[in-house]
Amino acid sequence: MKKRTIVLAILVLVMSLVVTACGGTKPEEPKETGPWEFTDDRRIKVSLPKRPVRVVAQSNAAAALWDLGFQVVGVFGPQRQADGKNDPEVGNVDLTKVMSVGEQWGEIDLEKLASLRPDLIVSTMWIPPQLWYVKDDVAAKVNTIAPTVGISVAQRPVSDVISRFEELAQALGADLKAPEVTAARERFNKASTDLKAAIAEKPGLKTMFAAGSLETFWVVNPPYYADLLYFKELGLDMVVPEKPQQFTESLSWEQALRYPADLILYDVRQHVLPPSQLAEKVPTWNRHPAVKAGQVGSWHSTASYSYEGFAGIMEELANTIRNSRADIVQ
Amino acid sequence: MAITQSVPHSPPTTRWAAARFVGLLLVAGALATVVLMSLRIGSIDITNADAYNALFHYSSDSYEQTVVRTLRLPRTVIGLGVGAALAVAGAAMQAATRNPLAEPSLLGVNSGAAFAVVTAVYLGHLTHPLQYVWFAFGGALGASVLVYVIGSVGSGGATPLKLALAGVIVSAQLGSWLTALLLLNKQTLDVVRFWLAGSLAGRDLAVFSSVLPFLVLGVGGMVMLGNQLNILSLGEDAALSLGMRTGRMRAMVALLVVLMAGASVAAAGPISFVGLAVPHLVRALVGPDYRWVLPFCVLVGPLLLLGADIAGRVAARPSELQVGIVTALVGAPFLIALARHRQVADL
Numbered sequence A: 001m002k003k004r005t006i007v008l009a010i011l012v013l014v015m016s017l018v019v020t021a022c023g024g025t026k027p028e029e030p031k032e033t034g035p036w037e038f039t040d041d042r043r044i045k046v047s048l049p050k051r052p053v054r055v056v057a058q059s060n061a062a063a064a065l066w067d068l069g070f071q072v073v074g075v076f077g078p079q080r081q082a083d084g085k086n087d088p089e090v091g092n093v094d095l096t097k098v099m100s101v102g103e104q105w106g107e108i109d110l111e112k113l114a115s116l117r118p119d120l121i122v123s124t125m126w127i128p129p130q131l132w133y134v135k136d137d138v139a140a141k142v143n144t145i146a147p148t149v150g151i152s153v154a155q156r157p158v159s160d161v162i163s164r165f166e167e168l169a170q171a172l173g174a175d176l177k178a179p180e181v182t183a184a185r186e187r188f189n190k191a192s193t194d195l196k197a198a199i200a201e202k203p204g205l206k207t208m209f210a211a212g213s214l215e216t217f218w219v220v221n222p223p224y225y226a227d228l229l230y231f232k233e234l235g236l237d238m239v240v241p242e243k244p245q246q247f248t249e250s251l252s253w254e255q256a257l258r259y260p261a262d263l264i265l266y267d268v269r270q271h272v273l274p275p276s277q278l279a280e281k282v283p284t285w286n287r288h289p290a291v292k293a294g295q296v297g298s299w300h301s302t303a304s305y306s307y308e309g310f311a312g313i314m315e316e317l318a319n320t321i322r323n324s325r326a327d328i329v330q
Numbered sequence B: 001m002a003i004t005q006s007v008p009h010s011p012p013t014t015r016w017a018a019a020r021f022v023g024l025l026l027v028a029g030a031l032a033t034v035v036l037m038s039l040r041i042g043s044i045d046i047t048n049a050d051a052y053n054a055l056f057h058y059s060s061d062s063y064e065q066t067v068v069r070t071l072r073l074p075r076t077v078i079g080l081g082v083g084a085a086l087a088v089a090g091a092a093m094q095a096a097t098r099n100p101l102a103e104p105s106l107l108g109v110n111s112g113a114a115f116a117v118v119t120a121v122y123l124g125h126l127t128h129p130l131q132y133v134w135f136a137f138g139g140a141l142g143a144s145v146l147v148y149v150i151g152s153v154g155s156g157g158a159t160p161l162k163l164a165l166a167g168v169i170v171s172a173q174l175g176s177w178l179t180a181l182l183l184l185n186k187q188t189l190d191v192v193r194f195w196l197a198g199s200l201a202g203r204d205l206a207v208f209s210s211v212l213p214f215l216v217l218g219v220g221g222m223v224m225l226g227n228q229l230n231i232l233s234l235g236e237d238a239a240l241s242l243g244m245r246t247g248r249m250r251a252m253v254a255l256l257v258v259l260m261a262g263a264s265v266a267a268a269g270p271i272s273f274v275g276l277a278v279p280h281l282v283r284a285l286v287g288p289d290y291r292w293v294l295p296f297c298v299l300v301g302p303l304l305l306l307g308a309d310i311a312g313r314v315a316a317r318p319s320e321l322q323v324g325i326v327t328a329l330v331g332a333p334f335l336i337a338l339a340r341h342r343q344v345a346d347l
Helices: A002-023 A059-067 A110-115 A136-145 A158-171 A179-201 A226-233 A275-281 A307-322 B014-040 B048-056 B063-097 B109-124 B129-152 B160-184 B186-196 B205-224 B226-232 B236-241 B246-268 B274-286 B290-315 B323-341
Strands: A036-039 A045-048 A055-058 A074-076 A120-125 A148-152 A206-212 A216-220 A248-252 A263-267 A296-299
Touching: A036 A158, A055 A059, A059 A074, A059 A120, A059 A158, A059 A307, A074 A110, A110 A136, A136 A148, A148 A158, A158 A226, A158 A307, A179 A307, A206 A296, A226 A307, A263 A307, A296 A307, B014 B048, B014 B063, B014 B274, B014 B290, B048 B063, B063 B160, B063 B205, B063 B226, B063 B246, B063 B274, B063 B290, B109 B129, B109 B160, B109 B246, B129 B160, B129 B205, B129 B246, B205 B246, B205 B290, B226 B236, B226 B246, B226 B290, B236 B246, B274 B290, B274 B323, B290 B323
Parallel strands: A055 A074, A055 A120, A120 A148, A206 A263, A263 A296
Antiparallel strands: A036 A045, A206 A216, A216 A248
């Protein structure tokens, strides 16, 4: 009898230790708020008894919220590059403070996701209503873990996308008047004005946004991309492919000269074949007027949807444009 | 089994031989036409003059000539070699294993090559095809030796059925390791993604040149073994009773197949259906005598492969379809028709 009591006591002690250990990392929750509502870009209204605190987001969305002062607890999507730096898509998110629930497209570790006990899951949308990185077969399961919010990042200018993320961040309790946020907004406005000026300095400059592989030359279709739509608002003249399959038109390399341009802005994502490789292996690439003239700049195709991140992109583009000639093609 | 025709001791009539020889010339003519079409037809329109000049008076100032010379010529040359190698390898495997569905991938060649390339890229951080092409070869060889060893264990030695089963097992095993490696490391996938899709476009002529000697050795050696294949295709007992050392002959065939399939998979990536369909087509044309089947395969293989490549270039203008997709699209209904209309076992 006595022995059993001791065993029981030890068990209780161990159990309580385990419980405390598990709960030990629990952050200080902010004070209780009332019911919370947010209508996303699929027109889905999320209603929760109180404001979400623990949010898991796709890298792009996490980066946008982070710069607006809201820190997520988990991310899915691109995170670290081979060199250990943050992938541009995940922006300034401190990866030591968040848990990864998957990096590849379509990869979400549902157990890890559930273990984070998220109140809300946020992703971007390129082709609504599909959430980016959330494949259809796991979407239902993800929804049972927490309600989802989708923010459209295609077919509207980046300024609109950022505004939507501001609305979401504000609803999540972020302070949009914080000094860093205000400073970033000012940098964005300044960069916009400066990019507009740079474009105006080069009348007749024809640009083409593109990417390539050994087999295919992709010409980007501007109306689908938030960054390109915003550049258009600022006056940039871009090639619009004639027969795009939504986001791009795929060309055989025989068709490399189909669209003349003074300046090619080339996709700099890590898995895209870089221009140096094209120059070596695809002779017709070298025949494009812009390439011949050495006018190939960078296109950050998974643009940042934050003031801070996109300001950097615009500053770089303004610089590229100022260093380009506008008279390569008519 | 139409044994009477395939036994070497009952030589075909002279007339039948003459007809087949004329047939061979006709197919050669058709292949020459397709080669010219392959230089002439593509995503953009090019005049005869430019196509001709690109070959004989090349001027790199002309964009059209650049297209012919740097894009169409390499894929045509590679298509010729790879088409011949795949078809001959397929025919040899179907005869040696007496399995109508045999093709190079059955010996684990494709999965062996793919696995070795991915491993080399993953561990050695190789980025250039010229660096990893040899791993494709080594992997193809290693996997087929493994298949052969597994297939030889137990009584009866390397029977066709055991070889086929061993091939399936090794392929499945290598395939799952390959998937695991690719999932572990995204950079590896980025380097090899293009290679893993069978295509003639964007392939490096230097890679093809480096494996060409093996390809020629494999095709040439196999074509000279037509008579031996006839005997092997009669089955183990008949071949033994005719005095053939079947184990040794199968090993020889397997080695030549590895040379051919390894070279083609290194040059163009895995391309399906050519190795499977062309031998059936050829046997339907000329009968089951491998002294004729193999030379016909040398011509019909590239004929079909280049034909599919040309179709892929014009089907989706201004883009292109990969030749592997076209051969699969055309090959599937072809095989269904074949299975319905002919005795497939008629090897």
